[in-house]
Amino acid sequence: MNALLVQHGPMLWVFGLLAACVACFVANRPRMDVVALIALVGLVLGGTLSVGEALAGFAEPSVILIAAFFVIGGALVHTGVAYRVGDWLVARAGNSETRLLVLLMLAVAGLGSVMSSTGVVAIFIPVAVGIAARLQVPAARLMMPLAFAALISGMLTLVGTPPNMVVSGELVRFGAAGFAFFDFTPLGALILACGIGYMLLARRWLGGGATAAARSRPRRRLRELAQHYRLLDRARRLRVNDDSPMIGRTLGELQLRARYGANVIAIERERQFGQQMLTTAANREILAGDVLLVDFARPDLDIASFVAEMRLQERAFRNDYFTDLSRELGLAEVVVPPESALIGKSILDLRMRSQRGINVMGLRRNGQPVEDVLNEKLRLGDTLLIAGSWKSIRLLHTQAHDFLVLTLPAEIDEAAPAARRAPHALLCLALTVGLMISGVVPNVIAALIGCLLLGALRCIDMDTAYRSIHWQSLILIVGMLPFATALQKTGGIAWIVDGLLGLTGEASPRALLALVFGLTAVVGLFISNTATAVLMAPIAIGLAQQLGLSPQPFGMTVALAASAAFMTPVSSPVNTLVIGPGNYRFGDFVRIGVPFALLVGVLCVALVPLLFPF
Template identity: 65%
Template structure:
C-alpha cells in the first residue's frame, strides 16, 4: 500500500465518520473533500472539480425542475390524489402502490428522475394523510433502486455488464433477462419495508407531525363559516349579465359576498378574482359567502336570474386548488385600525374578500362588514392563491399569518397541466429510445416546461436541492482518487487471491459483497466497469457459465441501500425524509444482506452455472 493510497483511505474514513455524526453538514464535508484532495497533491484542481461538469449532476438538477413543473401545474398533486384515493386511509396500501408504481416507471426510465418526480407527490400525500415523510421516503428510494433490477435498460450497470459479456464472446442478456430477479426482490422489498417502517417513526425534531398545520376545515370552524357558502349560476335571462360586481351591489345591498367567479373559456374552467373589471356572463358560476343569511331565499335568486348549484365540499374546500384562505392580523402601526371591512376596500385593492373576523379568539357572527377593527383583530380573507401570495409582500398595514396546509396543493399554473405532461412524455420518450443522452433529454424537458410557462426561472432555481447536488459533486473525486492510487485494483486482486478453490456460491456471494461495498464509494456504473471483467474471468477459470457471475454483479450494483451517499436516489430523499446517516445504515444493511442471499440462491436456479 502506497502512502498516497493510505492518505486517501484515511480521508474516506474521516468523511464517512463525519457523515455519521452529522457535524458539520454533509455538503460542507463534501466541499472540504474537494479542497483537501488537490491541496494534498492526490488530484489536480481540474480533477477535484470535475463533478460540477458530471452529466449526472446536471441530470439531477434538471429533474428537480421537472418535478417542480409537475407540482406547479397540478399534475403531481393529481397523481398524489390517485395514490391517496386508492390507498384510502391505509398507509400499508399506499406503501405497496407507491413501491409498485415507482419500480414500474423506473424500469423504463431514470430511477433518479422517477424519485425526483415522486418526492413532492409524497410530501403532499403525507400531509393530507398525517403520515411522516420518514415512513415513505426510504421506501420510495428503495423502490427506485430495485427498478434497476427489472430490465436491461433500467440502469447503466446492466448495459455495462451486458456489453462485457458480448465482448467476451458470450450471448449477453435480453431486455427482460433481469425481470424475474427484480420482481422477487421487489416483493421482498415491499414486505421488508412494511416491517421496517416502524423504525422510521417521526423523530423528536419532527414537529410538523406533532402539531399539524391548520387546514381549511380548521379555519371554517374557527370563523364559523359553515353553511354560508353558495354556488349560483347566472341563467341566460339574468339581469346581471353585462354588469360588473360593483354595479350589481350584491355585497353592499344584500350581504352576498362574491368570493370568485367560475367561467368556462375555450373548453377550460377558470377561476376569476372578483375584480371591478370582470363583466358577468351567462353561465358564470358565482362562489358566494352569505354574510346575511336572510337573502338565502328562492325569490331573491329568481329575481336576479340565479340558479343555486350543489356544493360538494364544506365552504369551498373542493375548490382548494384555486381558491385559498389566509389569516391577516393588524399590527399596532396599521392605518386600517378603526375602519370597517367595507372601508378597507379589500376586494378592490387586493382582489380578496374578508369573510371572517375574530376578536379575543371569538368569531363575530353578525355585523362583519360594518364592524370597526381593533388592535389584535384577526381577519380571514379568501380569494385566488395568486392574490394571497401577492398580499404576503405587502406587510405595512397588516401581516399575513401562516397559510393553511392546502397552499401546498395549489397549482399556480394549473391551466398548463397538458403541456407539462407533454414535456414529461417527450423527456421519457427520449430517455427510453436512447436518441439522446439522459441529461439532454432532461434539459429538453426543462426547456419545454419553461416554453409552455409551466415554471418560471425563479421557481426553477428554488426547486433545485443544492445541498444534495454539492454532496454528490464532493464525493465524486473519491472515485478517481481510489483509481489513481491503486485502491480499487488492490481490492480486486485480493478478492481473486482469496477465492482460491471456493465453490461457486461462495464466489457469487463474494462478488456481490465486493460490488455492493465498492459501490458505497464510487458510482455503480464505475463499479460494474471494474468488477464485471473480474467476475467473467473468474467464471472462465472455474469452467462455469459467465452469465450468472455477470448477473450477480449487475444486481449488486443496484443494491445501493446502505448509505445516503451510495446512490443519488438515496441522497435525493435524505432532506425531504429528514434522515440521518445512521437511518440508512440501520435499514439498508439488513436489506442488502437479504438481497444478497436471495440473489445468490436464485441466480444459479434461473441461469445454470
C-alpha cells in the first residue's frame, strides 16, 4: 500500500483535487473561478507543478483571444448593432409565429457566433416576449428555441464559445494543428438547420402558462410612458422646410418654449449612414430637412398657425419611431421629494434643459395630468415625465435631493451610447475575421488589432471594454488549464486513456468518438461547458494519440459536445435565463433537450470524420 501511494501519490492527489473541483462546481459553492484558483494553488503546494507551470494559463493565447472577443461583442452592444438585429427581427416577423421562430433562431445564432451567447439571449428575451404578446402565443414557444439557437451559435465559428478556443489551444499544445475560424461552420450550420426544423415540430409541446413574471406589471416602455402623460396627444413630428426662418438659428436663440410653448424634444437628422436622433441643447442649430419632435405644452397654442409661421411640414409617427428614438433619447418618471429645490418654481423658471440637460415633458398631480406643464408651480409629490440623453437620465440617481426616480423605461437596458459608430464596429469585426481567415497574423493578434481599432474609433471605451469581459470565465480557464499538465506529468491522462481503451476494446474510431461525445455531454450536465472542455480535451487528444489517430476529430467532438448543453435547465447559463420567461419545469428541458442532444451526437459521429479524417 505504501509503495502504491509513493508510486501513484501525485496522480491520486491530482485526481482528488479534480474530484473536489467537480463537486464544488456541481454545488456551485464557492464560485467556480475561486474553486479554480484554489485548485491551482493546491497543485503547486502539492509539488505537482512549478509556479511557472501553474501560472502558464495567464500567457495562453486562447485566453487572450477569448477576452478579446468578449470586448468585440461588447462593442457590438455598445454601438447598437445587436439591438438593430432585434429591430430587424420585429420588422420581418410580421404576424407569423413560424417566420418569427426561424428568424429568431437565425439571428441569435448569427450574433452568438461572434459574441457572448449569454449576452445575446439577454438582449433577445424582451424582444421575443414582446412579439409573443403581440402574436398572442405563449412565450414558452419561443424561449427554448432562443436558448437552443444560442447554444448552437457556439458550434458555428472558432470564437463562438470559449470551449472551441480552449480545445484549439490544447491541440496546439499537444503538437497538432489548431482549428481555423470557419472549421466549425459546416457542421454548425447543419446542426442549426436541424435545430430549427426540430423546434418547429417540438414547439407544440411548449405551451407554457402565464408566469408570475408575466402576471406582474412589466416595466413600461417609452411609448407607454408617453401615453400615460398624454404626450402623444400633444406631440408632433415637424419637418423644417427649406424656407423656414428657423434654419441657421439655435434653439436658444429661437426660444420656442418661452414664446410659443413649443418644446423641442429631439431632432431627426439625415446622415451618411442613415438617420440620426439628436438630443436638444440650447446651442443646437436647426438645419433644413431636420424633423423636430415637438411637445406643444401650452393648451391655448394654435398649432396650425405656429406650423405655418415657421414653415414646417407635419409628418406622421412611424410604428418604429419610439424604438429609433430610444437609441439616443430616454424618458423617466421622477417625483418631487420634500425639501426639493424645485418646489414652488415653474418648469420655465428652473431652466432644466440648459442646466441639467433634460426636458420636462409631462406633469401629473394626484394621479391626473396637468395641462399647463411649463407654467404650473411644482408641489411636493408632483410626478414629472422628463426626457434627455440616457447619460443625463442615469445621472438623476445622483440628484436625489431634487428628484426621486420612480420609473426608468425598459429601453434603458437597450440604449446604445455609441449608436452612430455602428458601421465602424462592423468594419472592425469584418477586418478581424478577415485577418483570422487569411492567417496573415496569429488569431490572437488579429483579435487584439480589432479591439484596438474599436477603441481608436470610439466604438467602445476602456471602462465598457473591461466590463464586457467575463472575468469569471477567464479565471476559470486559467485555473483549470494546469490540470492538463498535471495529469500528463503524473500519468493521469495515460491511465484514463487505458481505461477507455479497456472499455471499448477493438472498437472502431467512430465508436470512440461516440464515447467521447457522450462522456463530454454527461460531464457538461454538471459543470460549465468551459470547464468541461478544459477537462475533456486533453483526455480525448491523448486517446487519439495513443491509437495513432489524428487528434482533430476528437478535439472537434469535445468542442461540439461541450456546446450541446440542451438537456437540463442548469447545464448552461442561457438555459437558466429562459426558465422564468418560458415558465419551464426541469422536465421540459429533459423532454425536449435529450432527443436533440442525441441527434447532435449522431450527426457529429457521422460527419466529423468526413471533415477531419482519422
